[in-house]
Amino acid sequence: MKVDPTRSADLEVIYTDDPEVVREAATEDYTQHVVPRSWRMSPLPLASAWWALASAMFWLILGALVALTVGTVDAIIGMVLSVIAYGAVNYVLSAYAARTGTTVNLFSRGLFGYAGGVLAPLLVAVISIYFATFEGSVIAVAFHAYFGGVDLKIWYLIVVAYSVPLVFGGVRVFLDKFNGLLFPFYVIGLVVAVVWTVQAHGTGGDWLTWRPDEIQVSGPGWFWAFTVYMGDWVLMMFTWDYARFGRTSRRDIRVNGWLTFGPGFYMFTILVNGLIGIFIALTIPSKGQLTELSGVLGMVQLMGLTAVILVWISQTRINTANFYVATTNLENVAARVFKLKLSRVTWAIIVGAIVYVVMLSDVFSFLLAALRYQSVLTVTWTACVLVWIAWGWFRGPSAEHTEWRPGRVTLFNWGGLSAWAAGTAVGMVMLSVGDDSSWTATWALPLSFVVSALVELLVLALSGPERTVMQRPRDPRKEVDDPWEARIRCHRCGKFYLAVEMDRDPSHGHQAICAGDAQASPTFYRHARSEARGSTGR
16 A cells, blocks of 8 residues: 555554444434445335335325416426436436435535535425425324324324334435335325226316416416426435435446436336326316315325325335435534534434424415425526536546545635525526516526526636645545545544545644544634645645
């Protein structure tokens, strides 16, 4: 092994997993660390965990709502375009996340800076908590409608109480097995729902060509439908936190890109679910405006206990993803901002408490409006990331060598933040100046995406990705022969982590320090910045 002669402290290096780290990973899932290749998952179990997101009742009702607004044909065109867009973007993101092994939190540091990068995991945590609240309430309402007995608030508590422990085991240890077990029952439930609807109300042969008497949206109906599905681009960020567990062989990248996270997944999630939702909505007579809850209640009235079981399966599966993503990202935000390190179990309980409090409060109308605006943030984040990845393909650095370590990136990457902010400002203004039927509402998300992408491209062309890197000596990545296989002992926690995430701690004699402890240290970053200024003379 070649050794850097400038290093100030010897490195303790091993080439096998630290048993204590492996034990901890069973619940912590390397939330604040790079996922080693020894902990990666094959496509089938990874898909079992990720496809929990395909089973939300939300996808059925969204398809129905879009069709009721612009007609079935335009809704289907919009869904097909969304499958293509989601599939292509997530193919790219899933491959890059697997090659870096990073979370949204870790990766965003390189793109937006050490402090600026905290905005991304904070955004994901907030949105995930909202979805956990909303999807959990669907289960509670279904239970309350069928079983009754106790107040709805008690059903809320029951749903949260059983949902929280489901994320204690992490993706590899539990979620893949649990969701894989339930998925066939969800598919069977969908088939039963369609057959039951046909037997009770007939086939409704004109549902495929149904069109409202008046369409109150700006622009082509199919384009409006496409932009409605852009509102859920937070799934791009969800993809990243799951895809980091994927293997990096060419075969695994392709299988995960096409099926696990890409077009195959969205063909089922958006198109199949959407078509079933449209059929049920246009075939079963309903009173009042169609919402997610009214659709669930209608199914319970038609199918009884069978519908309750289907709702429980679908919503429990997706809430494992919501609670998992909320927990990991809230954990990262707290470690970065408050230097607080708590266990995964503790954070899952905290998320559960937050979800329950939100369920009890009368803020759903506010949250629904806020959700409309958060979609701008996720769309513009995706635009910046795609340009960053494309730049790396053509100009470097590669995914495996991108810089994101706490002590190696600037406090704020004003170029990346400016790109994110520019598109976000455009989208927010456009959403605020018109109503849902205005052209600004239709074009807000596409234009905000374009603006952020163009600004990010301009910034990279002017200064390159190195603008966010702090140049410091004594880099553990360069002191080992293979930073993706060598594990180095951290002087703070005493555990061995991949060299690719390790750094030298200038506040403690330049001993090796892992990414998690570097992030949690109150002095590390200050000393790292001072050392960088000394090395560059600035």
